[in-house]
Amino acid sequence: MSLGQELAPHLPFLRRYARALTGSQQHGDSYVRAALEAIVAAPDDFPREVDARLGLYRTFQRIWASANLEGDDDDVGFGGEREGIAQARLSQVTPRSRQALLLTAMEGFTPEDAGYLIEASAEEVEQLVVDAVAEIERQTRADVLIIEDEPIIAMDLETIVRDLGHNVTGVAVTRDEAVSQALATRPGLVLADIQLADDSSGIDAVKDILAEFNVPVIFITAFPERLLTGERPEPTFLITKPFQRSTVKAAISQALFFDSATVPA
Known part of the structure; x- marks a missing residue:
């Protein structure tokens, strides 16, 4: 080889x-x-x-x-x-x-x-x-929107986010619900599953949200290779299901590390 x-x-x-x-x-x-x-x-x-x-x-x-x-x-x-x-x-x-x-x-x-x-x-x-x-x-605190249709996974993500000291603005299970919540609360971070409850796409939900305002996004998927194809656009932050809590924490920390809304004075 x-x-x-x-x-x-x-x-x-x-x-x-x-x-x-x-x-x-x-x-x-x-x-x-x-x-x-x-x-x-x-x-x-x-x-x-x-x-x-x-x-x-x-x-x-x-x-x-x-x-x-x-x-x-x-x-x-x-x-x-x-x-x-x-x-x-x-x-x-x-x-x-x-x-x-x-x-x-x-x-x-x-x-x-x-x-x-x-x-x-x-x-x-x-x-x-x-x-x-x-x-x-210590440097980063944010309001977080979770887009996830599996209740157990959503609860796990919510616990991780709160343990890190962030606030969860809501949990959306469909594309329309995700966009509606995002526009209502303007979160500082989005955690997005790919496949949602009504067969809508978390990718499409994120595209709709980013068309309205900029926000760091972490995608969650069981098949990361489908998004890391070498073709554009690709996610900057991506974690794999089933995930480790430490992996989610690291991704959240890095996404917020580059977020201008939480730059230290």
């Missing part, structure tokens, strides 16, 4: 990680593209002492760390409002902590593997995760 064939199954999830890390599909995909270009240019440098997924993420980490260390984002088309929002938060939450949080909670790496990726010990990774969650929760 060629290196390209080994890496292909992992690319959709690397794009998910990159987008959550940067808060942008465009920026995240640009970093992933740069990592792939580096692999193509120097295949002998690809880490072969670990499995393909770890090697791919390690290559990405090096590209991302180098770009942020050198401050050369503008050279590859980065920048803009969300990066400015991120910088306001990064003065208090280090990129290293956010990487540790996303790699473990969202991408499912063990603390040991995450430590390999960011060059830290497993113990350091665990502390970085604790620090990141505490600081991001």
